[in-house]
């Protein structure tokens with residue numbers, strides 16, 4: 001089979017490898033069909049990452065076709081089209097047992113700290129796979145993983161139809177959060193500093209878009225939801241925006257943090273106390289795939305608007321280079337097999 005390996009920083013080679021085989025009774029052989037390029041993949045490709053050893057087969061946003069199942073597999077069958085939940089945890093610690101594998105101290109993301117899906121076939125344990133309707137294309141289904149991040153944030157912030165949500169950042173994840181928040185009926189303001197990205201948000205149903213380089217965001221939020229937004233999500237993930245998010249909330253508001261910025265944010269405790277704010281983190285997703293697949297099947301979330309470009313696996317090097325060079329215009333690049 002073909003496998004695309006990051007052999008050194010900025011260099012992916014498509015090589016021939018032995019096709020993997022089912023070894024355990026709960027394992028499934030999946031023929032990979034479409035895999036998204038994530039911001040994480042771009043970062044690893046461009047700069048490398050301390051916890052990623054090379055060579056590495058990246059790819060964690062994938063869909064495929066079930067070709068073979070172990071004898072104890074019951075949730076999927078041969079011929080099913082499936083998406084993969086890339087959260088790989090120990091499953092034995094107290095956190096995993098309490099139902100939160102995505103924050104297990106030993107958690108790995110498929111295709112990041114372990115080999116992933118930029119290859120013709122993968123073998124994984126059955127509980128990572130979720131079947132989707134044949135009316136959904138493999139390309140659309142490959143968006144399930146980024147959507148699961150948006151749905152997880154909506155869940156963590158307890159966002160509902162009565163909420164006024166501010167999403168800071170109109171990149172891929174910001175747009176997934178937007179769609180998830182619209183999916184539960186909230187009204188949503190999206191801010192960014194790039195007009196092209198904001199146009200995408202408008203297309204996907206944002207009630208208000210704000211270019212914070214040209215307009216005062218605090219004033220725009222006050223107009224959107226007098227007294228402040230009930231939910232503010234920093235979808236960029238840097239400390240100064242976390243600080244700003246706290247200021248944009250109304251009393252009892254919720255602030256979601258999804259970034260991995262190690263620099264401290266300067267948030268005076270009084271700001272949290274006075275408004276009784278809730279600060280929540282959100283990491284990958286926690287059992288959100290059934291909801292995402294349901295929403296994809298129902299057409300409640302629109303994957304087509306997210307897909308900017310598609311490349312065959314042979315052109316994966318070019319796909320990465322083009323996506324980095326055209327960051328402003330590209331929401332999601334897919335690799336197909």
Ligand SMILES: [Zn+2]
Pocket residue numbers: 038039040060061145146
């Ligand atoms: Zn991703």
Ligand SMILES: [Zn+2]
Pocket residue numbers: 089090091092093094095096097101104105106
């Ligand atoms: Zn664990």
